[in-house]
Amino acid sequence: xxxxxxxxxxxxxxxxxxxxxxxxxxxxxxxxxxxxxxxxxxxxxxxxxxxxxxxxxxxxxxxxxxxxxxxxxxxxxxxxxxxxxxxxxxxxxxxxxxxxxxxxxxxxxxxxxxxxxxxxxxxxxxxxxxxxxxxxxxxxxxxxxxxxxxxxxxxxxxxxxxxxxxxxxxxxxxxxxxxxxxxxxxxxxxxxxxxxxxxxxxxxxxxxxxxxxxxxxxxxxxxxxxxxxxxxxxxxxxxxxxxxxxxxxxxxxxxxxxxxxxxxxxxxxxxxxxxxxxxxxxxxxxxxxxxxxxxxxxxxxxxxxxxxxxxxxxxxxxxxxxxxxxxxxxxxxxxxxxxxxxxxxxxxxxxxxxxxxxxxxxxxxxxxxxxxxxxxxxxxxxxxxxxxxxxxxxxxxxxxxxxxxxxxxxxxxxxxxxxxxxxxxxxxxxxxxxxxxxxxxxxxxxxxxxxxxxxxxxxxxxx
Numbered sequence: 001x002x003x004x005x006x007x008x009x010x011x012x013x014x015x016x017x018x019x020x021x022x023x024x025x026x027x028x029x030x031x032x033x034x035x036x037x038x039x040x041x042x043x044x045x046x047x048x049x050x051x052x053x054x055x056x057x058x059x060x061x062x063x064x065x066x067x068x069x070x071x072x073x074x075x076x077x078x079x080x081x082x083x084x085x086x087x088x089x090x091x092x093x094x095x096x097x098x099x100x101x102x103x104x105x106x107x108x109x110x111x112x113x114x115x116x117x118x119x120x121x122x123x124x125x126x127x128x129x130x131x132x133x134x135x136x137x138x139x140x141x142x143x144x145x146x147x148x149x150x151x152x153x154x155x156x157x158x159x160x161x162x163x164x165x166x167x168x169x170x171x172x173x174x175x176x177x178x179x180x181x182x183x184x185x186x187x188x189x190x191x192x193x194x195x196x197x198x199x200x201x202x203x204x205x206x207x208x209x210x211x212x213x214x215x216x217x218x219x220x221x222x223x224x225x226x227x228x229x230x231x232x233x234x235x236x237x238x239x240x241x242x243x244x245x246x247x248x249x250x251x252x253x254x255x256x257x258x259x260x261x262x263x264x265x266x267x268x269x270x271x272x273x274x275x276x277x278x279x280x281x282x283x284x285x286x287x288x289x290x291x292x293x294x295x296x297x298x299x300x301x302x303x304x305x306x307x308x309x310x311x312x313x314x315x316x317x318x319x320x321x322x323x324x325x326x327x328x329x330x331x332x333x334x335x336x337x338x339x340x341x342x343x344x345x346x347x348x349x350x351x352x353x354x355x356x357x358x359x360x361x362x363x364x365x366x367x368x369x370x371x372x373x374x375x376x377x378x379x380x381x382x383x384x385x386x387x388x389x390x391x392x393x394x395x396x397x398x399x400x401x402x403x404x405x406x407x408x409x410x411x412x413x414x415x416x417x418x419x420x421x422x423x424x425x426x427x428x429x430x431x432x433x434x435x436x437x438x439x440x441x442x443x444x445x446x447x448x449x450x451x452x453x454x455x456x457x458x459x460x461x462x463x
Contacts, residue, residue, distance in 0.1 A: 014261035015241035018146060019190060021265045022139040022173055023183050029135055033269040037137035039421050042445045043102055043276055044095050044116035045076070045461065046425035049432040050351065051097030052077035056210040060093045060217065073124045074458040077434045084121040085225040088171075091117035093217030096163075098351060099333045100428070101216070103275040103283050104141070105411060106385045107148040108156065111274075113216035114167035115140030115174045118223040122175035123454040125228075130451035132178055138271060140174025145270030146261050147241070150248055153384075154255040156201070161212070164199025165251060167219025168226065169241065175227040189227045191236025194247045196222035204320055208330035276410045276421060279348045282334045284317045284387045287408035291391040292343035295401050301344060301393055303367055309340055310392040312376035314383040322373045329354045337371035338364070351431065382406060386413065435463045 051057050052075075061075055064086045073087035076094060095101050096113035104111055119136045122128070128136075147166045156162050172193035176186040199219075203212045230236075241247045241261070248256035279289055288311055295301055317336065326332045332354045333339070341364045342348045352358060359365075379388035390404040407413025416424070422442055429438040437460055444457045451457060 013239060013242050014150075014258045015190075016187075016238070017262040018143065018265065019173060019187060020183065021262070022143060022177060023181075023186055025135045025139055025177065029138060030269070033138045033271045034134045036269075036271045036274065037134045037141070038445055038448055039276075039418065040102060040112055040137060040141065040271065040274065041116060041133070041448070042425050042442065043421055044112040045441060045445070046428035047096075047098065047100045047113070048076040048091055048094040048117075049434055049436060049461075050100065050428040051094035052434065053432050054094070054097045054213070056213040057090065057094040057097050059210075060214065061090050064090055071125075073121045074462055076461045077432065077436070077463065079462055084125040084228065085221045087124070088117045088121040088224045089214075089217045089221035091120065091217070092220035093214045096216035097213050099280045099282065099330075100277050102277065104145045104148070104270060104273050105275045105283075105387070106273060107145040107270070108153075108162060108384050109144055109148040109166060110163045110216060111141045111144040111170070111270075114163065114171045114219045114223065115144060117217070117220040118171035118175045119178045120454065120458065121220070121224045122178040122227060124458055125224075126179050127453040127455060128178050128180075130448035130454060130457070132180070133454050134448060136174045136178035138269070139177040140170055141271040141274075142269065143170035143173040145273065147247075150242075150257050150260045151252045152255050152257060154253070155251040159201050160251060161199040161201045161215055164215035164219045165197045165247075167216060168193040168196040168222040169247065171220050171223025172226045175223050176230070179227060179231065181227065181231060185230045186227075187238050188234065188236045189230035191238060191240040192226040192229060192234060193223060194240035195236075196226065197247060197251070203330065204334065207327040208334070209328070210330075212330060273412050275412065276416045276424070278408075278410045278416070278424075279339075280333060280351055280354065281339050281348065282321060284313065284389075285321060285334075285336050285339045286410060287387055287389045287405045288313070288336060288391060289339050289343045289348050290408055291389065291403040291405060292340055292393070293348070295391075295393055295403060296344055298401075301395070301401065303345060303363060305395050305397070306344065306367065306370060307394045307396050309344075309367075309371045310374060310394070311336055311340060311371060312374040312379065312390040312392075313388070314379045315375045316383060317379075317387075317389075318373045318375050324368050324371070326359050326368075328356070329359070332359050335368070336373060337368035340371050341365075341367040378406075387411070436461060
C-alpha cells in the first residue's frame with residue numbers, strides 16, 4: 001500500500017500574510033517608500049562611519065578579524081572582507097554606536113541599525129542590485145514597525161530592549177528579500193530568527209557600559225545567519241511569530257495584538273513614520289535640547305544667571321532619564337539633566353560633549369543638578385506617538401523663559417529635509433576621520449537604482 005503523505009499545514013495567520021506581502025515586493029512597490037529608504041541608508045552609513053571609530057566598535061571588529069575568517073562582505077571603515085554575519089555584527093554595532101541612528105517613533109524601536117547592516121551584508125554576499133537593496137530596506141522597516149506594534153509596550157516595560165527582540169526577525173525578512181529567498185525558505189528563516197530574539201535593558205538603570213551598542217549588531221548578525229541557514233535547507237516552525245509559544249505570546253502574552261501585523265498592508269508605510277536624529281542623545285531628550293538651544297540663541301542665559309531649569313515631559317522620561325550622576329558616555333546621552341547642561345554650555349551635536357572629560361566638567365555637573373523634572377499631562381497623553389516637552393529657565397533676577405514642543409526637529413511632525421540629511425552624513429563622515437570619499441558615497445546612494453551590484457557602493461566605504 002502506498003503511504004499517505006500529508007501536505008504540511010500552512011496557516012494563513014497575520015504573520016504569514018505580512019511575510020507574503022513583503023516577500024512579494026517588486027516593481028510595483030510605490031516610489032515614495034523606496035525614496036525614503038534611500039535616505040535611511042545614507043543616514044545609517046553616516047552613523048556607521050562615526051560609530052566605527054568608537055571603542056566598542058573597535059573591540060567588536062578586532063574580535064571578528066581575530067577569528068581569521070574571510071568572506072565577501074565589508075566592515076565599514078576597515079580593510080578586508082569577512083563573512084556576511086560578521087559584517088552585519090560589526091556594522092550594526094557601529095550604526096547603533098553613538099545614539100544617532102533613526103527611530104520609528106510610535107513603535108519605539110531603532111530600525112536602521114539592524115535592517116541596514118543585515119541588508120547590506122546579505123546583498124553584498126549575493127551581489128544584489130541597488131533596486132533590490134531599496135526593496136529590502138522597505139520590507140525591513142515595515143516588518144520592524146509592525147512586529148514592534150504587535151508586541152506592544154509590555155516587553156519594554158518588563159525590561160526587554162525591543163530593538164534586539166524584534167531586530168533578528170525583521171532583519172531576517174529584510175535579508176531574505178535582499179537575497180530573493182523563495183517564500184518557503186523565508187518562512188523558515190523567520191521561524192529560526194524568532195528563537196534569536198533577546199536583549200535586556202539593564203543598561204538603562206545604572207552604569208551602562210557598552211552592551212547596548214552591540215544589541216543592534218547582534219540582531220543583524222542573527223538575521224543574516226538565519227537567512228543563510230534557511231537557504232541551505234535549515235527548517236523552523238512556520239508560526240513562530242504569532243503561533244502558540246511564538247514570539248508575540250512569549251514576550252507579550254495576552255497584551256499582544258497580532259492583528260497589527262497585517263492591518264492595512266500597503267495602504268500606509270512604516271518608513272513614513274521615521275525619526276532622523278539631530279543630536280547623539282536619547283530620542284525623547286532631542287526636543288528638550290532643541291528648546292534650550294533656541295533660548296540660548298536669544299541671549300541672556302549665561303550659566304551663572306540660571307537659578308533652575310524645569311523640564312516637563314512624559315512620565316516614562318521622568319522615570320528613566322533623570323540621572324544627574326552620570327558615569328559614562330551612554331549615561332550622559334540618556335540623562336536629561338546632563339543634556340540640558342550641555343545645551344546651555346556647549347555643543348550637543350559634538351560627540352566630544354559626551355566624552356569622559358566633558359562628563360566630569362564641574363560647571364556642567366553643577367548646572368545639571370539645577371534641572372528639575374516634572375510629568376507634563378500633555379506629554380504623557382501623546383506619548384509615544386509624539387515626544388512632547390515643555391522647558392522653563394528660571395533666571396536669578398526672577399525672569400522665566402518658556403518654550404514647548406510636541407515635535408522635535410527630525411520627527412515625522414518636523415522632518416529633516418534632504419539637504420539636512422546629506423549635511424548630517426557629511427558631518428559624521430568628517431568627524432570619523434576615515435579616508436572615505438563622502439561625496440562619492442552620497443552620489444552612489446542617489447543613483448542606487450542604477451547599480452547592478454551593491455558592491456559598487458560598499459567599495460567606497462573601505463579606506
